[in-house]
Amino acid sequence: AQTVTQSQPEMSVQEAETVTLSCTYDTSESDYYLFWYKQPPSRQMILVIRQEAYKQQNATENRFSVNFQKAAKSFSLKISDSQLGDAAMYFCAYFHAGNKLTFGGGTRVLVKP
Amino acid sequence: EAGVTQFPSHSVIEKGQTVTLRCDPISGHDNLYWYRRVMGKEIKFLLHFVKESKQDESGMPNNRFLAERTGGTYSTLKVQPAELEDSGVYFCASSRGPIAGAQETQYFGPGTRLLVL
Numbered sequence: 432a433q434t435v436t437q438s439q440p441e442m443s444v445q446e447a448e449t450v451t452l453s454c455t456y457d458t459s460e461s462d463y464y465l466f467w468y469k470q471p472p473s474r475q476m477i478l479v480i481r482q483e484a485y486k487q488q489n490a491t492e493n494r495f496s497v498n499f500q501k502a503a504k505s506f507s508l509k510i511s512d513s514q515l516g517d518a519a520m521y522f523c524a525y526f527h528a529g530n531k532l533t534f535g536g537g538t539r540v541l542v543k544p
Numbered sequence: 545e546a547g548v549t550q551f552p553s554h555s556v557i558e559k560g561q562t563v564t565l566r567c568d569p570i571s572g573h574d575n576l577y578w579y580r581r582v583m584g585k586e587i588k589f590l591l592h593f594v595k596e597s598k599q600d601e602s603g604m605p606n607n608r609f610l611a612e613r614t615g616g617t618y619s620t621l622k623v624q625p626a627e628l629e630d631s632g633v634y635f636c637a638s639s640r641g642p643i644a645g646a647q648e649t650q651y652f653g654p655g656t657r658l659l660v661l
Contacts, residue, residue: 435586468652475547476652477636522587529600530575530642532650534587 433458435525445511445543449496450506452511452538454523463527465499465506468534470520481522482506490498510540519540545576546570548653556626556659562624565656569618577639577650578611582632590634593619605645605658626660633657 444450455510456465463484470476481488482499489497494511510517522533549568557563568574570573578590590609591601595616604611608627613619637650 466649473654475654478651480647481579481649530592530639531589531600531603532579532587533589534579536584536586 433460433525433527433533435523435533435535436505437521437523437538440536441539441541442449442539443543444510444517445493446513446515448513449509449511450513450540452510452521452523454506454508456504456523456525456533456535456543458507458525458527459506459525462525463525465497466526466532467495467506467508468522468524468525469517469519470522480508495530513542515544517543547657548636548638548651550634550653550656551611552656553654554657554659555659557612557626558661559623562622563626564654565623565634565636565658567619567621567636567638567653570640573638573640574616575636575639575641575650577619578619579635579637580632581635581655583627585652587635588619590621592656617641623658626658631658631660 465482467479468476469479480490480492496509498507520537522537524532549565550639576593579587582586589603590598593613596613610622633655636653639650
């Protein structure tokens with residue numbers, strides 16, 4: 432069975448600085464998708480970034496970028512120029528087939544002004 | 545476009561009682577999913593509807609949980625009778641089509657926080 436591990440329960444970053452969240456996963460599949468979701472306090476979870484495993488190029492969305500290392504089964508998220516609005520729970524998720532996402536335990540990001 | 549909505553936002557019930565959670569997906573989204581996050585643990589898949597049909601209910605924990613999607617629109621998740629370990633946040637998500645093969649994603653609702661005392 433696929434598993435997703437986020438080893439950092441909480442990360443703190445100074446406003447305008449950069450923070451990197453780690454995510455590792457276990458799968459025997461070669462074709463899959465990886466996602467980072469963000470859930471602000473008391474608000475709904477939104478998609479931050481998406482990566483297709485067959486693409487070698489790392490996905491980027493504005494201040495958010497990933498470092499996808501397929502061989503190492505690693506999918507880290509970098510938040511650059513952190514803003515107060517980035518404070519949230521971040522979930523890494525894996526998808527292969529069947530339309531169900533497998534999530535990691537989440538990392539809480541605190542942004543200090 | 546309205547997002548996925550869930551009702552209630554919070555529910556506190558006693559062990560043995562019944563609770564029904566509701567999810568309204570984004571209009572036009574045939575796929576509807578239920579997930580659950582028990583305190584401090586991973587978000588776990590519960591089940592997946594395609595229109596009114598259950599496509600995958602492999603994540604449903606036991607027969608105290610019943611999900612329906614009448615008419616392929618909104619969905620309800622009933623827990624009867626509720627147990628202490630059912631406490632957690634129940635998320636609903638929807639998507640227009642399957643994730644793979646297209647720029648498709650699951651859009652999540654804000655969740656229902658259930659506390660069973």
